[in-house]
Amino acid sequence: MTTSIRGDNLLSLDRVSKEAIVEILDTAESFVEVNRRSIKKVPALKGRVVASLFYEESTRTRLSFETAAKRLSADVLSLAVASSSVKKGESLRDTISTIDALGIDAVVLRHQSSGAALQVSRYVPHVRVINAGDGLHQHPTQGLLDAFTVRQILSERAGTSGLESGAELFRGLRVLIVGDVRHSRVARSDIAAYVTLGCDVRVAAPGTLLPVDIENWPVSVVEDFDEALEWADVVGLLRLQRERGSGSFVPSLGEFTQTFGLTSERAARLRPTTIIMHPGPMNRGVEIDSKVADLPCAVIERQVANGVPIRMAVLYLTVAGSKEEVVL
């Protein structure tokens, strides 16, 4: 169990403690303020080099990480493998060794294969590795920014600050995760974060999109999706991963929308305070109706915005992070 990610890698939220997560959220809180300044930069990682290595196309995660690194004054080496000359089949070890030879302190890795970040951490043990999504396995910064967003909204409503609330507002919070849990690294990280923070997590999905061992997960499966929508404080929608072949796991996208899409009719069942989240990119009209995505309680853009302070916090803690150092 990881009790702090200071000076460590961030590969997964599985077996990361509540204190460690709260530490990241609290650190991110201090970076939110930096992002509001006219000069959005602190010298925390000045002289450090962060490589961003994306084997899969990604707009928001890559921009978010690179923005975060730059706001910490780190130098960024950006390699979009998906569109570069690195051919599929070249070993991960060779690619990472090449980049390491340039002298880097951290690597942010997005890869289509589960476990790729852990493998890289074995190849370059002196470099901090931050998993920006590996296959179906984990996407820890997404789980963190989702939890951060929820805490931010709830603490605003409660008239307190995120820092003061710690993990308190998560206790018993009713979170409903909807959609392709089986193929979702976001679901694995979200569920790990929410459960660790004390939430009551339920999932709703067609039988084929539930994990094969769902009975071992610390969540319950809802029998009635519509009732669960009334129950939920937070509804986390997942992207239907068409590119992972989950298309054949449901008869049609239309049927998925009929049964588990957040349509306008279903959204009417939500309490006005219920928070609607989506990690993006959305399949509008599939897992979420376009109108629903634009409701005030849908906080999708806020999630994107919070990606930057969360990733600043993660980079700061992992790269700068001995316990003695003081924030800012």
Add this chain to the structure above:
Amino acid sequence: MSSIFLRGGLIVGESSTAVGDVLVVDGRIAGVGDVGEVPSDALEIDASGCWVGPGLVDLHTHLREPGREEAETIESGALAGAVGGFTALVAMPNTEPALDNVALVSYVLDRGERTPIDVAVAGAISVGRRGEMLAPLAEMAALGVRLFTDDGIGVQNPALMRRALEYAKPLGVRLAQHCEDELLAGGGSMNEGALSSRLGLVGRPALAEELMVLRDIELVRLTGGAVHFLHLSTRRSLDMVVAARREGLPVTFEVAPHHFTLDETSCEQFDALFKVHPPLRPRGDVDALRDALRAGLVDAVATDHAPHAPELKDLAFDEAPAGMLGLEHVASLTFEALGGPEASAVAFYALLSRGPARIAHLRAGDQRVRHSAHGGSLSPGEDANLMVFDPAARWTARSSALHSRATNSPYDGRELVGKVRATIAKGTLVAFDGELA
């Protein structure tokens, strides 16, 4: 005239053991027990404290030649086998191109003859191992091929498997099946279960193996053709085949050392060294295999020795090829599974030599071409294929010390008990104490 004198070992017969000497002269066993006069130029090996039994026979070796010589060649694989105690290997046909015709089978047999041990060939069941059309089984059988398999993948189409069994039966050959329904295994890379789900790896369910085992038992019942089940890995697979064998159906099965040594938690660090098909299973299945070995229910231990170039095992887990090495460690691992110091020497040689020799038709009197006889009873006059095993030796497996071209062994650093002391193939000492002689 070359001769070898093995002094004072425990001679392991088919059902009993006795301390004595073994004399080898000109490729044959000349004397056992009290051997009389020893030629003055005989190479003497002190076998006291050691077991002396028939040379090991591997039913399941991937020699990679032709096509993947960077990972293994017929020669390097044969030498690795010799160090591991083997005097005969059955080369699997999933080379590139596949061993699905007389020319390619002849090529491998010819190359095999240039190695110090015997290399037999398993031919492909279908053309190109594509599971569509029968390969020329009768022509290959005429060259002495006695096992046929599309290993690497099972014959998916039940109608083709039925036809292959009907065709094979009068030829007196056996079909060996890699049991996994690929539609159900669906591109998975480890055992399906709670662990695969947590790791985000697509799983290969036990059922993918068990359904094909069940299917093929019924096809054997229907056709009367013989099936050898390759690398069974689950408790239920074993139960089904053992029950079918008790009914008198012509079925046999092997287990692979990794399946009775390692469990699925080895995959937890996403190290592709531990990726194999069928996958490493949960501890319960591993224990079931060990129980079956000790209970004498298993026909053969076979390595599924599968060399891969290092750069391929450095790929991500789901992208890396499946398979791991086994030839140089299987004897010690089998000894360990049989109970280490309590292991039965008779059972040990039954699993690694006499059982597989019977299945591969490599014994004396079996219809065969080109090969000497293996898995014998250690009687005078037999071909001298012998393996001396030291049950008390302790050593550490090192991938850097392997004789294979590849290094993808999952056992690096493992403490082992029991070691192959000497391998004598066709009357010649070919390996001694972990090195080529």
